Amino acid sequence: MSGTEHGRDEGTDFDMVLVERARGGDADAFTELYRRHERRAYNLALRTLGDPWDAADVAQEAFIKAFRNIDSFKGEARFGTWLHRIVVNAAYDHMRRHKPEPMDGEILADLSGPAGSAAVVASGRDGIDPAVDGLSDPLRRALMSLNEGFRFAVVLCDLLGFPYSEAAEILGVQEGTIKSRIFRAREALAAALAEAGYEIPTPTGLAASDPPDRNPGPPSGVTPPRKIGEDA
Amino acid sequence: MSRGNKHKGRGLTPADAVSGHVDDWEDLAVDYIDDRLDPKTKAAIDAHLEGCAECAGRLRVQKNVLTFLQGSALEEAPAGMEDQVMDEVLFPSRPVSTVRQPASEQPSRWSIAWRRKIRPWVPATVAVVALLAAVVSYGVIRSDSDQTLRVEATTTVADTREKAAGEAGTEEAMNAMAATSTTAGATTLVGSGAPSTTTAAAQTSTTTTMAAYDDATAVQDRKTMIADLKDAGAPVYFYFDATSLALTGGDSAAAGTAVAHQITALTGLEPLDQTLTLDGPTFAAYVPRDDATALVDLLRSIGTNLQLTVNLAWQPGGKNSDGSADAFANILQQRKSELPELSAYRTPQPAVSSWSFTTSTLVPGADRPPGSIDAVTPDEAGTHVLVVIYVRR
Numbered sequence: 001m002s003g004t005e006h007g008r009d010e011g012t013d014f015d016m017v018l019v020e021r022a023r024g025g026d027a028d029a030f031t032e033l034y035r036r037h038e039r040r041a042y043n044l045a046l047r048t049l050g051d052p053w054d055a056a057d058v059a060q061e062a063f064i065k066a067f068r069n070i071d072s073f074k075g076e077a078r079f080g081t082w083l084h085r086i087v088v089n090a091a092y093d094h095m096r097r098h099k100p101e102p103m104d105g106e107i108l109a110d111l112s113g114p115a116g117s118a119a120v121v122a123s124g125r126d127g128i129d130p131a132v133d134g135l136s137d138p139l140r141r142a143l144m145s146l147n148e149g150f151r152f153a154v155v156l157c158d159l160l161g162f163p164y165s166e167a168a169e170i171l172g173v174q175e176g177t178i179k180s181r182i183f184r185a186r187e188a189l190a191a192a193l194a195e196a197g198y199e200i201p202t203p204t205g206l207a208a209s210d211p212p213d214r215n216p217g218p219p220s221g222v223t224p225p226r227k228i229g230e231d232a
Numbered sequence: 233m234s235r236g237n238k239h240k241g242r243g244l245t246p247a248d249a250v251s252g253h254v255d256d257w258e259d260l261a262v263d264y265i266d267d268r269l270d271p272k273t274k275a276a277i278d279a280h281l282e283g284c285a286e287c288a289g290r291l292r293v294q295k296n297v298l299t300f301l302q303g304s305a306l307e308e309a310p311a312g313m314e315d316q317v318m319d320e321v322l323f324p325s326r327p328v329s330t331v332r333q334p335a336s337e338q339p340s341r342w343s344i345a346w347r348r349k350i351r352p353w354v355p356a357t358v359a360v361v362a363l364l365a366a367v368v369s370y371g372v373i374r375s376d377s378d379q380t381l382r383v384e385a386t387t388t389v390a391d392t393r394e395k396a397a398g399e400a401g402t403e404e405a406m407n408a409m410a411a412t413s414t415t416a417g418a419t420t421l422v423g424s425g426a427p428s429t430t431t432a433a434a435q436t437s438t439t440t441t442m443a444a445y446d447d448a449t450a451v452q453d454r455k456t457m458i459a460d461l462k463d464a465g466a467p468v469y470f471y472f473d474a475t476s477l478a479l480t481g482g483d484s485a486a487a488g489t490a491v492a493h494q495i496t497a498l499t500g501l502e503p504l505d506q507t508l509t510l511d512g513p514t515f516a517a518y519v520p521r522d523d524a525t526a527l528v529d530l531l532r533s534i535g536t537n538l539q540l541t542v543n544l545a546w547q548p549g550g551k552n553s554d555g556s557a558d559a560f561a562n563i564l565q566q567r568k569s570e571l572p573e574l575s576a577y578r579t580p581q582p583a584v585s586s587w588s589f590t591t592s593t594l595v596p597g598a599d600r601p602p603g604s605i606d607a608v609t610p611d612e613a614g615t616h617v618l619v620v621i622y623v624r625r
Contacts, residue, residue, distance in 0.1 A: 027318070030318060030321060031314070031318055034314055034317055034318065035314070038309040038313065038314065039306055039307075039308065039309055040306070041309075042307065042308075042309035042310070042313070043306045043307055043309075046307055052307075052310075056309075056310045056313055059309065059313065060313050060316055060317055060320075063313075063317045063321075064317055064320050064321055067317070067321045068321060139304070154301070158297075158298055158301040158302060159301050159302075159304060159306075160306070161302075164262075176259050179258060179259035179262040179263070180258045180259055180262075182262055183254075183258040183259075183261055183262050183294065184258070186293065186294050186297040186298060187290065187293060187294070187297075189297050189301075190293045190296065190297050200296045200297060200300045201296070201299075201300060202292075202296055
């Protein structure tokens with residue numbers, strides 16, 4: 001879980017190769033890029049939005065946006081960083097809009113021509129069947145009780161294994177802010193879970209005997225005082 | 233809680249930095265959980281925790297939650313998502329940004345990728361000349377900033393052949409020139425040498441009716457079309473005839489021109505400088521058989537107030553054996569059933585309002601002169617199909 005879905009450094013380099021190929025119009029490169037990032041992108045949307053249908057919509061929208069605008073990806077960040085920033089923005093947009101798209105899976109009128117061919121709309125959620133969220137209901141509720149900034153930070157780092165530095169880039173905040181948010185998010189999650197009667201299994205020992213795979217880096221940045229869930 | 237001072241501890245000793253409760257050194261606590269602290273800071277925190285049950289308890293909670301979250305399995309992305317993403321990326325259901333761009337601007341990479349797959353068709357009236365001096369003529373429609381449209385008659389002269397061939401030698405050149413799709417297309421034209429294009433000065437307004445063919449010329453062009461396809465090893469018997477009509481009741485000529493411009497922006501095809509049978513802009517291209525449906529998808533993404541009728545005409549064995557439209561229709565239906573993707577198109581918004589098959593194009597009729605396209609025997613082994621797009625005014 002900590003760490004990556006694929007080797008970070010090699011993966012990043014290969015991402016750039018794929019991006020270059022995709023820019024040249026190579027459809028297979030787009031497919032490969034999609035497959036390398038779909039799981040984390042989808043789970044980022046799923047854990048922050050809480051609903052698998054919304055998550056599928058948002059992740060799909062983000063991929064399409066990223067791929068259509070791949071020429072604007074300058075390679076200053078990792079492709080994954082850039083992509084997940086788009087996912088985050090799409091998720092925020094979705095939260096702002098509140099309501100899901102109204103016309104999903106709608107079948108329009110038969111548009112038969114003279115020879116009788118029909119046209120069937122297969123847009124929106126048609127054809128997508130997200131698995132039921134496997135997270136326990138208490139944890140999902142606990143995550144959703146966090147305010148958005150804390151939720152995104154803890155999902156990116158603790159659930160998806162992004163290094164703090166990359167999560168900071170994705171969310172556009174200081175790395176120190178990320179750590180502070182994570183610290184408080186964990187406390188809030190523990191409290192919310194306890195309130196829901198859910199007991200978190202206790203690992204042996206306090207010190208990290210199995211340290212997570214984080215990219216090391218000195219703490220930095222100034223953390224503004226904030227309380228967890230103040231506007232959740 | 234005085235969180236604001238915790239980073240002042242950066243210049244202090246580790247013991248000073250963690251002298252207060254964990255609220256003052258949250259970031260260090262996170263690193264402590266991750267076991268990423270330098271030994272001195274770690275020792276300082278260990279010392280603090282020994283004497284502070286509150287902080288020790290809170291760090292245990294941190295560790296517990298982290299371990300719990302890390303142990304939560306990720307969900308698989310929905311199975312249908314990949315198809316939807318790739319379908320939307322490769323065949324946009326709504327106009328991509330290039331639609332509104334003048335044809336002279338740099339097209340999207342999608343257009344470039346697409347344009348590599350298509351080869352402009354050279355009309356017979358100029359192909360005859362091409363045999364002699366490799367002269368190819370195309371019409372180029374460009375949009376001025378004030379939305380008025382010009383038609384530039386483009387003429388190729390023999391001495392530009394080397395230049396075009398050289399330019400076509402590199403991928404970069406392809407990309408650079410893709411905006412001038414006539415050139416990009418020419419690089420992939422097979423058969424009659426390497427025709428190239430250059431823009432000549434002749435300009436006229438598109439509101440002036442384009443040169444209309446008389447029947448004899450149209451027939452000759454169609455015959456040449458067939459001959460070209462055969463030379464290229466391409467079958468004729470599967471082509472799309474897209475006609476766009478303005479439904480708004482407004483200026484049909486302007487609407488037709490707008491459609492032509494959109495087709496150019498989407499596909500990279502330039503209108504021929506002469507029309508084949510109708511009085512509107514006409515496009516023609518050889519398209520890999522497997523990509524014909526993609527072109528239709530591109531065309532379908534045009535416009536909200538347009539009706540785009542896609543006519544699929546297919547003539548196995550060339551001339552209809554019994555000459556009957558019914559037999560032809562049956563064959564067409566059979567062919568259609570072999571290509572289920574053609575009959576299962578999505579019609580998203582904005583979208584074309586209808587899509588149909590018709591047998592009218594190739595059905596022999598009393599008004600069809602002998603020697604017309606109906607009489608030509610197809611080459612079904614080929615890999616390319618001819619797409620002809622008529623924009624009706």
